[in-house]
Amino acid sequence: MIELSFENARVMRPGGWSDAPLSVAKGVICDAPEGRRVDLGGYDILPGIVDAHGDGFERHMAPRRGALRERDAGMVACAAELAANGITTAMLAQFWSWEGGMRGPEFAEEVFASVAAVAPTVPVDLRLQLRLETHFLDAFAQAEAAVERWGIGYVVFNDHLPHARLAEGRKPPRLNGQALKSGRSPETHLALMQALHARSAEVPQALDELCARLATRGCRMGSHDDRSAEGRAAWRARGVRVSEFPETVEAAQAAREGGDTVVLGAPNVVRGASHAGNVAASELIGLGLCDALASDYHYPAPARAAWRCVELGLLDEAQAWRMVSEGPARLLGLEDRGRLEAGLRADLVVMDRATRRIVLTMAGGRIAWLSGEIAERLL
Structure with a gap:
């Protein structure tokens, strides 16, 4: 060596x-x-940069929808891109979702298999995060089996159902485009969402039981897009101690006061605002409500975001770089880097x-x- x-x-x-x-x-x-x-x-x-959450690998695994899946070759290319952007440890965030397509279980299994094949052959440390949709109840057992089979140590919970629209009986926005990505007709995709929404009362207990089982395996767990103090408290009660990309000051503050770890998106810092209209990451950083910055969907972003924090006067250089190195390493339990x-x-x-x-x-x-x-x- x-x-x-x-x-x-x-x-x-x-x-x-x-x-x-x-x-x-x-x-x-x-x-x-x-x-x-x-x-x-x-x-x-x-x-070296430790990336706690990134899905930029998707463009390598499936460079054009429905045309080509690169699998192992794509993961090799992803490792090269990570290294070119200073990322030495990468948590590859893969959906396990009813949304289908690149977010469905079938594609997830391809990603997991590719990482297992490629990780031993590249210098960058490639790791897996499974992003589980909270209302995808019938797939919980399959997802849990995948966690065990592939040795996944980090599970994050998402809820992408447009509950308000579904409760009102209205069609969600962008339905046709989402259906196209899933490989379903708009009518079939809408019917699936309505059926999942109808089972909302079953979700809390199912999550309680699943989180308890994951905890016994030593899994680290996080929630995505927290919006309220009450929501964060509910996740904390389940042992879910990472708050990824909180959407409000209230949620981020609740995470901090509860001793949870807060992860924010580096592209949000570089852009200067949330693309979805939520609280700006720079505002949360200025309030001291951030432990780590993640690439989210753009691997060049962590390094650029660290320097942007310096330019904005939010942090000094050492503090800013810790947001992309020591901070994420600690939240992932990686004390050796x-x-x-x-x-x-x-x-x-x-x-x-x-x-x-x-x-x-x-x-x-x-x-x-x-x-x-x-x-x-x-x-």
Whole structure:
């Protein structure tokens, strides 16, 4: 395994920027210089990005709806994109939903199988998150079996049913487009939604029982798009301690006061607002209501969002980068990464100080991405 000592770079250590050399050997960060010395003057070294939630892999797995599924080749391409954007640990968030298509169980099984095949062959640490629709009651047992079969350690609960419209007997917006994605007729898709909505009274107990079983397996659990303090409290009572992308200040504040972890979308920070009209992530960060930023659907976003937080005056550089490294590592229970400390995994990114472009990514002490003039210094 590679042994290198990087010199003359700024290194973002837990206490802030340091000019001391950083050494890597046997896949971990070392105290003493090891191996060949490499001059990285003009560059910054930061902890590798830990992405707690991202579904950008979909465009690699199914680049065109109904035409081609790339499966393993797509996952290899996804790993390369992750590395190019400084992501050294990626939680691939895959739906298990009544919505069908790329959100249905059949596609989910393809994703899980691809990760199992590709993960051992690439430097980036690929992990799985199962996103389960709360009203997809008849598929709970199948989803639970998939969690066990594929060793999935993180389950997040979503509810994408348009309950208000269904309760009023009105057609949901974008019905035809959603039906097309699912492979159903609009009439069949609407009938399915109505049937699921009609079983809403059964959902709380089913979730109580499922969460209890997942907890015995040691699964980490999260809720998606929390809107109220009451909703967050209900999830907390089930042992669901991560609040992903809360939509209101009330929900995020309730998560913080209850000791839960809050994950926000990095694209929201980069854009400056929620695309769905919810509370802006930057507002929640300014209120101290964020523990981690995730790629959501765009892998370049975490690094860009961290620097955007600095530009907005919300956080200093060390605080901002912790939102994409140490923060998500902690929420995932990964204590061996997220910081540049001796004995931890050699997960790091090298960034051009002038342009903030990522030119080198190392994951577990292996080169995952290398580009530009820095390649000449290493080679």
